[in-house]
Amino acid sequence: MAELFRIGDTVRARRVDPPHHTRLPRYARGAAGTVTDLLGHYPLPDRSARRLAAEPEPVYAVAFAAGELFGEGDHTVTIDLWESYLQPAAEEPRGGDTAGATSLPPRLRRDAPRGRP
Amino acid sequence: MNDVGGMQGFPPVPQEPDEPPFHSDWEAHVFAINSALIGRGIYNLDEFRDAVERIPAQEYLASSYYERWLRGITTLLAERGIVTAEDLADG
Numbered sequence: 001m002a003e004l005f006r007i008g009d010t011v012r013a014r015r016v017d018p019p020h021h022t023r024l025p026r027y028a029r030g031a032a033g034t035v036t037d038l039l040g041h042y043p044l045p046d047r048s049a050r051r052l053a054a055e056p057e058p059v060y061a062v063a064f065a066a067g068e069l070f071g072e073g074d075h076t077v078t079i080d081l082w083e084s085y086l087q088p089a090a091e092e093p094r095g096g097d098t099a100g101a102t103s104l105p106p107r108l109r110r111d112a113p114r115g116r117p
Numbered sequence: 118m119n120d121v122g123g124m125q126g127f128p129p130v131p132q133e134p135d136e137p138p139f140h141s142d143w144e145a146h147v148f149a150i151n152s153a154l155i156g157r158g159i160y161n162l163d164e165f166r167d168a169v170e171r172i173p174a175q176e177y178l179a180s181s182y183y184e185r186w187l188r189g190i191t192t193l194l195a196e197r198g199i200v201t202a203e204d205l206a207d208g
Contacts, residue, residue: 048164
C-alpha cells in the first residue's frame with residue numbers, strides 16, 4: 001500500500017491506551033515529530049500479537065525533539081512507528097484504536113480517496 | 118506491565134563488564150526453545166512479546182529477563198493446548 005506520509009512530514013503519534021500489545025511507546029503518545037525515513041512495510045504488531053489478519057503497512061522512522069517528549073533536553077529520539085500509530089501533526093491529538101484502520105476517521109481510511117495538499 | 122519505551126522511576130540498568138550471553142545453561146535452553154517454537158510457527162514474535170507483557174505486574178517485576186521469557190513460552194503453550202498444567206508441574 002502507498003505511504004500516507006513522506007520524509008519531512010510532521011506527524012503526531014496517536015494518543016491511545018490500547019488494552020493489547022503495541023509498539024507505540026507510552027512516552028511518545030500525543031507528541032509531534034518529523035518523518036526521517038521510510039522503513040518498509042510490516043504487519044501491525046497490535047494485530048499479529050492477537051493472531052488477527054495483519055496486512056503489511058508502512059513503518060516510518062520518526063524523530064521527536066526531547067523537549068516535545070520530556071519537556072527538556074536538546075537531543076532527538078527516533079522511533080520506528082507503524083502508520084496506524086500516526087496522524088497529521090496539524091490535527092489535535094486524537095485517540096482511537098491502534099489495531100486497525102476501521103476506527104480511523106473516514107478521510108484517513110485506507111479505502112478513502114487519497115490526495116495530498 | 119511492559120512498555121516498549123521503558124518507564125521512569127526505576128534505578129539505572131546495571132552495567133555488567135564482559136557480560137556473557139547467558140548467565141546459566143537453562144537460559145540458553147529457553148532462548149533456543151523460543152526460537153524453535155517461533156520458527157515452527159507455533160506462535161509469532163508479537164504473540165511472544167504480548168505473552169511476556171501479560172505477566173502480572175508483581176511477578177513481572179520480581180522475575181529476571183529469561184524467567185519472563187520462560188513464563189511467556191509456557192503461557193502460550195498452555196493456551197494452545199500443547200502442554201497442560203500437569204506437564205509444567207512435572208517439569
